[in-house]
Amino acid sequence: MNRIDRAGMTRRELLARSVAAGGSLLVGASWVTGRSAAWALEVTALKPGTMATLVQMARDIYPHDRIPDDRYAVAVKGYDTADKAPAVEAGIAALDAAAQGQGHPSYLGARWEAERVAVLRGIEKGEFFRTIRAGLVTDLYNQKEIWPLFGYEGESFSHGGYIDRGFNDIAWL
Amino acid sequence: MAAPFSKTDDSVVVIIGTGAGGGTLANELAQKGISVVALEAGGRYLPEDYVNDEWASFAQLAWLDTRRSDGSFRLARDFAGLPSWIVKAVGGTTTHWAGASLRFQDHEWKALTNYGRVEGASLLDWPLDAAEMDPWYTLAEAKMGVTRTNGQPGLPGNTNFLVLEKGAKAVGYKEVHTGRMAINSIEYGGRQACQQTGFCFQGCKWGAKWSTAYTEIPLGEETGNLEVRERCHAARIEHDDKGRVTGVVYFDASGVEQRQAARIVCVAGNTIESPRLLLNSASSMFPDGLANSSGQVGRNYMRHVTGSVYSIFERPVRMWRGTTMAGIMQDEARHDPSRGFVGGYELETLSLGLPFMAAFLDPGAWGREFTSAIDGYENMAGMWIVGEDMPQETNRVTVDTAVVDQFGLPTPVVHYDDHPNDVAMRDHAYERGIAIHRAAGAVRSLPTPPYPSTHNIGTNRMSDNPRDGVVNRWGQTHDIPNLFVSDGSQFTTGAAENPTLTIVALAIRQADHIAREMGAGNL
Amino acid sequence: MKLSLPALAFAGLTAAAPVPAQEAPPDAARLEAMTCREFLALDAAGQATVKAAMQAHASGEPPPGAPLPAPPAGGAASARVVEDRTGAAEGPDTAATEMAAAPGGAAAPGVAGGQNESGKVAPGGTEASVTDEGGDLRLLAMRTSCEGGPDALALNALRAAFGNSL
Numbered sequence: 001m002n003r004i005d006r007a008g009m010t011r012r013e014l015l016a017r018s019v020a021a022g023g024s025l026l027v028g029a030s031w032v033t034g035r036s037a038a039w040a041l042e043v044t045a046l047k048p049g050t051m052a053t054l055v056q057m058a059r060d061i062y063p064h065d066r067i068p069d070d071r072y073a074v075a076v077k078g079y080d081t082a083d084k085a086p087a088v089e090a091g092i093a094a095l096d097a098a099a100q101g102q103g104h105p106s107y108l109g110a111r112w113e114a115e116r117v118a119v120l121r122g123i124e125k126g127e128f129f130r131t132i133r134a135g136l137v138t139d140l141y142n143q144k145e146i147w148p149l150f151g152y153e154g155e156s157f158s159h160g161g162y163i164d165r166g167f168n169d170i171a172w173l
Numbered sequence: 174m175a176a177p178f179s180k181t182d183d184s185v186v187v188i189i190g191t192g193a194g195g196g197t198l199a200n201e202l203a204q205k206g207i208s209v210v211a212l213e214a215g216g217r218y219l220p221e222d223y224v225n226d227e228w229a230s231f232a233q234l235a236w237l238d239t240r241r242s243d244g245s246f247r248l249a250r251d252f253a254g255l256p257s258w259i260v261k262a263v264g265g266t267t268t269h270w271a272g273a274s275l276r277f278q279d280h281e282w283k284a285l286t287n288y289g290r291v292e293g294a295s296l297l298d299w300p301l302d303a304a305e306m307d308p309w310y311t312l313a314e315a316k317m318g319v320t321r322t323n324g325q326p327g328l329p330g331n332t333n334f335l336v337l338e339k340g341a342k343a344v345g346y347k348e349v350h351t352g353r354m355a356i357n358s359i360e361y362g363g364r365q366a367c368q369q370t371g372f373c374f375q376g377c378k379w380g381a382k383w384s385t386a387y388t389e390i391p392l393g394e395e396t397g398n399l400e401v402r403e404r405c406h407a408a409r410i411e412h413d414d415k416g417r418v419t420g421v422v423y424f425d426a427s428g429v430e431q432r433q434a435a436r437i438v439c440v441a442g443n444t445i446e447s448p449r450l451l452l453n454s455a456s457s458m459f460p461d462g463l464a465n466s467s468g469q470v471g472r473n474y475m476r477h478v479t480g481s482v483y484s485i486f487e488r489p490v491r492m493w494r495g496t497t498m499a500g501i502m503q504d505e506a507r508h509d510p511s512r513g514f515v516g517g518y519e520l521e522t523l524s525l526g527l528p529f530m531a532a533f534l535d536p537g538a539w540g541r542e543f544t545s546a547i548d549g550y551e552n553m554a555g556m557w558i559v560g561e562d563m564p565q566e567t568n569r570v571t572v573d574t575a576v577v578d579q580f581g582l583p584t585p586v587v588h589y590d591d592h593p594n595d596v597a598m599r600d601h602a603y604e605r606g607i608a609i610h611r612a613a614g615a616v617r618s619l620p621t622p623p624y625p626s627t628h629n630i631g632t633n634r635m636s637d638n639p640r641d642g643v644v645n646r647w648g649q650t651h652d653i654p655n656l657f658v659s660d661g662s663q664f665t666t667g668a669a670e671n672p673t674l675t676i677v678a679l680a681i682r683q684a685d686h687i688a689r690e691m692g693a694g695n696l
Numbered sequence: 697m698k699l700s701l702p703a704l705a706f707a708g709l710t711a712a713a714p715v716p717a718q719e720a721p722p723d724a725a726r727l728e729a730m731t732c733r734e735f736l737a738l739d740a741a742g743q744a745t746v747k748a749a750m751q752a753h754a755s756g757e758p759p760p761g762a763p764l765p766a767p768p769a770g771g772a773a774s775a776r777v778v779e780d781r782t783g784a785a786e787g788p789d790t791a792a793t794e795m796a797a798a799p800g801g802a803a804a805p806g807v808a809g810g811q812n813e814s815g816k817v818a819p820g821g822t823e824a825s826v827t828d829e830g831g832d833l834r835l836l837a838m839r840t841s842c843e844g845g846p847d848a849l850a851l852n853a854l855r856a857a858f859g860n861s862l
């Protein structure tokens with residue numbers, strides 16, 4: 001037995017340690033824990049209308065027609081806290097004002113996506129938009145619930161990788 | 174077992190950092206019977222600890238201490254606070270690296286001679302050459318189990334590779350294969366073979382990829398000659414009135430300041446932290462920082478010409494399945510100025526998971542153009558450009574005394590401007606990469622800007638001339654004989670190849686030199 | 697997991713072989729010494745035959761019975777085949793390759809291995825298709841392991857193609 005064997009890097013030893021470490025075979029803390037759908041009822045710090053506008057804004061920033069609203073809601077739910085609410089209320093108020101400046105009753109009142117996107121283009125250099133977008137790009141796409149919509153399979157270690165499961169299967173090529 | 178050395182024991186070699194350079198050097202010295210204390214800023218993670226989830230792994234492993242970048246390169250806009258994507262952990266960035274292990278091409282050791290003077294660039298010849306490095310490369314390849322060397326078979330190619338291979342051959346390229354990888358294609362060194370799991374960047378949960386975390390470090394510890402102190406952040410290197418270094422001051426896991434005495438100090442903290450440490454060690458005798466009489470410490474920061482091409486095909490590719498860096502196309506790695514630039518580049522397959530793809534495909538982009546590309550994720554193939562960037566004296570790491578880190582230490586600032594040669598090379602590589610994917614049937618290509626740098630090289634460059642370099646041919650600083658640099662910061666020029674293999678080869682060679690000089694009483 | 701090759705898969709080969717299979721057992725020493733260079737020099741059917749024999753050899757199982765192909769320089773490969781379904785210019789051996797290959801490709805659970813549309817001609821129509829392995833994903837893996845590494849042992853490339861599954 002060589003020394004690396006004693007360092008415990010063989011297949012058997014790694015497996016044994018993984019199990020002992022508490023089942024990290026199934027890895028990855030799902031750090032977005034929000035439940036779906038009920039988000040509107042759970043708003044505590046933000047006005048419901050503000051959250052509704054924020055969800056629409058999120059969808060307009062990263063529009064995927066196959067992703068339901070609740071996933072966008074989960075992605076922005078973190079703003080529904082006492083310390084963050086004032087800045088978000090102010091940001092959404094400014095968004096509505098910008099929409100009114102383009103002849104709409106409010107941001108939500110602009111019925112076409114292109115109309116709302118035109119409003120967003122007007123504020124995209126501002127801190128509010130940049131903060132929302134930067135947070136969204138992780139908080140939306142890191143939700144494992146949406147990965148199947150993109151075909152993405154996530155971790156494969158718990159299935160033994162793809163050596164037996166099509167790592168080179170591209171028959172159409 | 175790890176050997177606990179006394180903090181006042183001034184017979185030990187202190188190595189700062191345990192990655193490709195420091196981790197290798199630590200083991201090599203320990204194997205020769207030399208006492209080593211390795212200070213590692215990060216914690217210890219082994220395969221069972223790695224998390225195959227991109228953001229969770231990033232939070233676990235990435236070096237996220239305060240840094241700032243500026244300059245005209247796009248990264249300064251996209252990720253101003255994250256100029257590099259490296260690891261803070263025992264094993265350093267060998268935890269994260271993709272495993273590509275290519276030797277420099279012969280001509281790249283003598284860039285100035287072979288390319289001629291390039292305006293605005295500080296090209297220089299290495300004081301080494303291919304013949305001198307050959308035996309050290311051979312040792313490094315054997316240590317790391319590099320495929321297609323020493324009889325190791327290549328890794329089998331995944332879908333992403335097959336797309337690259339088909340397209341590259343269709344446009345007339347010849348040198349296409351699954352690379353020279355420090356990932357076991359068959360069991361080797363007591364470690365098992367690659368299971369095509371993906372997530373190479375998040376730490377290999379099979380231990381199939383070579384990382385000092387579970388090869389060099391435990392092997393060195395087993396000799397009794399190596400003590401690794403985890404979560405110990407080096408603050409400054411001290412010296413005596415003869416100008417020789419005497420010890421390293423660091424903050425331990427509890428944030429308490431400690432001092433380890435040293436016979437020799439080897440700096441291997443990666444290319445941003447290493448010059449930062451030398452600069453932060455300024456004293457009345459060395460007011461510009463240690464080993465900086467040339468003024469070269471921190472200068473000539475290089476990061477390779479990079480960029481990616483992702484393309485969407487009519488049908489699924491599922492590029493995330495299997496080895497992240499699954500293959501290479503080398504025909505453009507040559508030096509051929511008729512292309513409009515000096516030096517060359519490699520094209521290597523790459524994939525990102527959906528979360529990182531969204532973050533890195535076109536940072537800051539939003540709206541339907543962006544999301545329609547993400548909608549094509551399952552049908553994407555990807556490749557990464559790795560080319561030689563021009564060293565420039567003004568591309569440099571400095572320290573900002575007005576912004577301090579959690580220990581009160583001045584933080585690093587990375588300035589980088591693309592050289593026109595870099596821009597020309599990147600444009601050429603984008604065009605060729607797109608042509609390759611098109612030839613394999615791509616319907617839409619996405620030339621993707623550089624990610625935060627994993628290839629950080631050159632800020633303590635090697636030169637025989639003490640006026641234009643920080644270290645000599647052994648990585649020994651010109652100014653202080655018992656102070657060495659042992660990481661990629663000693664690179665004179667960057668070549669077109671992923672740097673790890675060369676860092677490891679230089680570390681093996683440096684260990685041999687240090688042991689010999691210690692034995693001769695010169696150190 | 698040990699994979700064995702049904703004799704059926706080799707029906708086309710043995711029928712065309714000059715001598716009965718049982719009188720020409722695979723040469724274990726030759727399998728162990730064969731380099732990737734030699735392996736890649738074989739035609740598609742020859743590679744499939746060698747792969748099957750190596751797979752049995754590495755699994756400690758009886759040889760599948762097909763005679764090993766002769767090296768290209770030493771004469772025509774012994775495997776002969778009926779029909780070219782690919783349209784690619786690599787020779788008439790693909791159908792046999794597909795037959796020989798099916799068990800390996802189909803063995804992976806939950807994956808559509810082995811259901812290859814090998815009839816598709818690549819855009820431009822000249823370059824070899826990656827489907828020359830006829831849908832045998834293990835053979836494809838072995839080929840890509842060998843390419844660019846001619847001095848490695850073909851048997852080790854086979855091991856690389858199987859990971860922990862051999």
